[in-house]
Amino acid sequence: MLKKLVIIGFGSTMIAIGINAFILPLHLINGGFLGISLLLKYLWGFKVGITFICLSIPVYMFAFKSDSVYFINGVIGALCSGLMIEFFKPLNGMFHLPILSSVIIGAVIIGSGVGVMLRNHISPGGMDLLALLIAKWSRVNVGVIMFAMDALIIITGLFLLQDVKLFYSLIIVAIVGLLASLITTIYREPDGI
Incomplete structure (x- = not known):
């Protein structure tokens, strides 16, 4: 349990730093429910972290019926990710990099956080959890599924x-999907750990 909490803390922190420091200041979007949350922020000023948690609720319910372990991991992952995004809001505007550099750095940071969580059967929540469930049923790599939804x-x-x-x-989504795919393919923990 302690290992899971450390992984969730690390992954959530990476996602929050990537979003707030590199993606949000440029008014770009990510994929998944984070992307939808960013879109709603730009359109109507919604809080990204809180919106992300609220959008993930229906997926939690779906996951609960099919796999209670994914449900628990998804709830903890999404709550932690959403709260960390709100906590790290002061990073917005702290770095002033060219747009391509910001996109690449932000995507690598986010992709690393998402990949480490997914590799350990922990979802940051939302569509990542849905992608995990689809990958489990279809045997299609989770990174490929995430890329299609994100695009x-x-x-x-x-x-x-x-x-x-x-x-x-699109570059952000490609890098996040590629990193998630690489991290989950290179090394996977045996089920049940």
């Missing part, structure tokens, strides 16, 4: 915000 969210963001800069979000 759809970014295309929706492009349509709603009509900001060409959002094309950089």
Whole structure:
């Protein structure tokens, strides 16, 4: 249990730093429920972390019926990630890098956090949890599933915000998906650990 809490703490912190320090200041979006939460912030000023937790609730209910372990890990992962995003809000605007550098650094940090959590059968919540469940049933790599869902969210963001800069979000999604795929493929803990 202590190991899980350390992994959740590390992963959530990485996600929060990547979002607040590198993605949010540029008004870019990520994939999954984080991407939808960022989109709602840009459109109506919603709080990213709290919105993320609220959007994840239906997926928790779905996971509870199919796998209670994924449900518990998802709830803890999403709550911790959402709260850490709110906690690290002061990082917004702290770094002033060229957009491509910010996108790459932010995506690597987020992807590392997400990948480490997924590798240990812990979801940051939301669509990542859904991707984990689909991967378990379909045997398709979780990173590939996440990339497909994330690309759809970014295309929706492009349509709603009509900001060409959002094309950089595709790079974020690609790097996060690639890192999650690599981290979950290179080493997987045996089930039940």
